[in-house]
Amino acid sequence: MSNKTITFKILRQDGPNQPSYWETFVIPYLPNSNVISCLMDIQKNPINSEGKKVRPVVWECNCLEEVCGTCTMVINGKTRQSCSALIDKLMQPITLQPLSKFPVVRDLAVDRSRMFEALKRVKAWVPMDGYHDLGPGDKILPDHQGVAYKLSECMTCGCCVEACPQYSRDNNFLGAAAISQARLFNMHPTGKLIANERLDSLMDDGGIAACGNAQNCVEVCPKSIPLTESIAEMGRQSSKRFWKTLFQI
Amino acid sequence: MNSHFFARRVHSLTGIIPVGLFLVYHLYTQLYLHQGAEKYNEHTNAFYESPLAIWLLIIFVYIPLFYHSILGAKLSIEATPQPSYHYFSHLLYWLQRISGIGVLLFIFAHLYNTKVMPLMTDTYGQHFEHLAEGFASAETGWLTKSVYLLGILGATFHFANGINTFCMTWGLALTPRAQLRVRVLSIIVFVLLTAVALYSLSAIW
Numbered sequence: 001m002s003n004k005t006i007t008f009k010i011l012r013q014d015g016p017n018q019p020s021y022w023e024t025f026v027i028p029y030l031p032n033s034n035v036i037s038c039l040m041d042i043q044k045n046p047i048n049s050e051g052k053k054v055r056p057v058v059w060e061c062n063c064l065e066e067v068c069g070t071c072t073m074v075i076n077g078k079t080r081q082s083c084s085a086l087i088d089k090l091m092q093p094i095t096l097q098p099l100s101k102f103p104v105v106r107d108l109a110v111d112r113s114r115m116f117e118a119l120k121r122v123k124a125w126v127p128m129d130g131y132h133d134l135g136p137g138d139k140i141l142p143d144h145q146g147v148a149y150k151l152s153e154c155m156t157c158g159c160c161v162e163a164c165p166q167y168s169r170d171n172n173f174l175g176a177a178a179i180s181q182a183r184l185f186n187m188h189p190t191g192k193l194i195a196n197e198r199l200d201s202l203m204d205d206g207g208i209a210a211c212g213n214a215q216n217c218v219e220v221c222p223k224s225i226p227l228t229e230s231i232a233e234m235g236r237q238s239s240k241r242f243w244k245t246l247f248q249i
Numbered sequence: 250m251n252s253h254f255f256a257r258r259v260h261s262l263t264g265i266i267p268v269g270l271f272l273v274y275h276l277y278t279q280l281y282l283h284q285g286a287e288k289y290n291e292h293t294n295a296f297y298e299s300p301l302a303i304w305l306l307i308i309f310v311y312i313p314l315f316y317h318s319i320l321g322a323k324l325s326i327e328a329t330p331q332p333s334y335h336y337f338s339h340l341l342y343w344l345q346r347i348s349g350i351g352v353l354l355f356i357f358a359h360l361y362n363t364k365v366m367p368l369m370t371d372t373y374g375q376h377f378e379h380l381a382e383g384f385a386s387a388e389t390g391w392l393t394k395s396v397y398l399l400g401i402l403g404a405t406f407h408f409a410n411g412i413n414t415f416c417m418t419w420g421l422a423l424t425p426r427a428q429l430r431v432r433v434l435s436i437i438v439f440v441l442l443t444a445v446a447l448y449s450l451s452a453i454w
Contacts, residue, residue, distance in 0.1 A: 077333035165342065168329045209257035212324070213414045215338035216331060228417070229424055236420020242258060 004029035006038055007049075007093035010057055013104045020104070024049035024093070025057075035082035035096065036061050036071060039108075059108035066222060069157025073098060073108050079162040079220055099162050101169060115156050118178035122201045126191045138189030151184040151230065153223040160217035160227055172206035176217035179208055180230035186237065199234075199241045208234050260320045261418045263313040264411045271310050272408050276442055279449035286377035293376045318353045325350060345410050348403040355400030362393075381453045394454070401446045409439035 005026050013020040026049050027041045039059050046056040061071035064083045071082040074097040076090060087094070102110040128134075140148075154177055161167040161175035182198045185191035202208045211231055218227040281289040296302055325346035331339070362383060367373040383393040413435040416422040422431040 163331055163334050165328045165331050165339075168327075171327070203254040204251050205253050207254060209254040211418075212328065212342060213338070213417050214331075214342035216334045216336060219336045219338075220334065226425065228428065232417050232420050232423045232428070234420070235418055236423065238254070239258075239419045242254070 006033070006087055008038065008042070009093045009095045010107070011095070011097040012057065012107045013098070014055070015106055016103060023054065029087075031088070033087045035073075035075060035085040035087070035090075035094070036064065038087060039082070039096075057108065058106040067155060069155030069222075072157040072159060072162075074100065074162070079159045081157065081222055084222070099158055101162050101164075101167055102158065103169075110158075112156070112158055115158060115161070115175065115177060118174045119156070119181055121174060121204075122178050122182040122185075122198050123194055124178065124181040124185055126185065126188055127194050128190075140189065144187065148184055148187060150223075150225060151180055154180060154184075154225055155223065157222065159220045159222055163216035163220040165214050165216070166210055166212040171210070173210040174202070174207055176211075176221075176227040176231060179211070179234050180225060180227050183230045183233050186234075195237075196241065199238050202234055203238050203241065208238055211235075256320060258418070260317055260324075261415055263317045264408075265415050267309040268314050268317055269408045269411060271314075272404055273442065276405075276446050276449070279446065282377070282380075282449045282452035286375075286381070289377040290375060294374055314356070318349070321346075321349045322353065341410055341413075345407060345414070348407040348410075352400060352403040352407055355396065355403065358396055359400065377453075384453050397450065401450075402443065405439055405442040405446065409435040409442065412438060 006029050008025045008027070010023050010025065011020050012023050025042050025047075027038060030037070030041075033041075036059075039057055043056045046054050048054050059071065059073065059082070061083060062068040063070070066081045066084040069081065072079060073082050074095075075082060075085050076095055079099065082096075096108060098104045098108045099110045099112075102112050102114065105111050156177055158177075160177050161173075164173075164175065167173045167175050179202065182202055186195045186198055208231065215228050218225075221227055278292065281292045299305075328346065363376065363379060364373075367375070367379055372379070384390055384397075386393065413428075413431055416431045417428065422428045
């Protein structure tokens, strides 16, 4: 075994609304490890670089294959999933910070319920009025399915809003993920039934108009979802609704 | 639709129509600088002879420009810096905000130079002489030249990049390919307008 080490600088916080502080951990190097396997090592033996035994670092993770989005954090200044952040490809010391756009629960765990609220605001679902047999659904053509599948890969991880200069703790912007989900359900044959309700939410406070076109969202999206295309598409749909309502009043 | 959405759409629209179009017209008329003081003054003063001139300016330039600037400045201040993300569009995002505020300051200096000062010294109408003297001044000429250069670059950039974001906001360019085409168009507009402006200025440099 080599005596190489991995150094982590972790921004910690003991609880909600507590002050944050940096703590350094040095752990033995293991080949092919990722940020989560290192956090597990720290958890087993939570001794910081000063040799003091401290409270183990808290983080969230689930799937470990970049499809659930739970383990998203800011690694070396950039938002990404920690499961797919391979140590061998990272500059040391590796800095870990919680997502800055959400309230911290503890250490690297944040409360992303604002993203869930955003999905509720844009009614990101297919409306059903019961469990009775509604007959076969509409046919979906392959080209439609190709677009929809890509959009459906969104895991609400929060990368897009973390990198967004328009999304902040003190505003109510929906963010790229919710706008893209509104597009997904507005193109679904049954989801379309409440397309205008979704547009009304997008045209409300903190809706699509709060987008500033920085396009960081599409650059950092780990699923390569065409978020700027989604924003432009919903911009087009809301433009149509804008002119329509303007001349109806 | 609520007032926020409406305000942002009007903000986006006023940037192109009428303020952007005014910029194009304004840069075009500066080509008269090459035809000498008499022609330039004659052409500029001819516009103000119309009884509608002042109203046209107020309705199609001053009010939309004022609205676009105030809301734009407010939005710029509200943005959250994200310094660790170095992407080209993100750079344009900040340049758009910085150039917007810079151009607003330039407009004040420009209005003082071409309207307020001539009116105070009772020499209004000699537009060419004011510009040329400002540029030729031994003490402050370099400053005036730099301010005009930055102001023009800021304005042409802000307008050209604004075409890009306008097409995004209103959903005119959907796919990444369409957005790339619009970006190429905006680069052409930027180069063309800047070239026209610099050529005009070369007459009195």
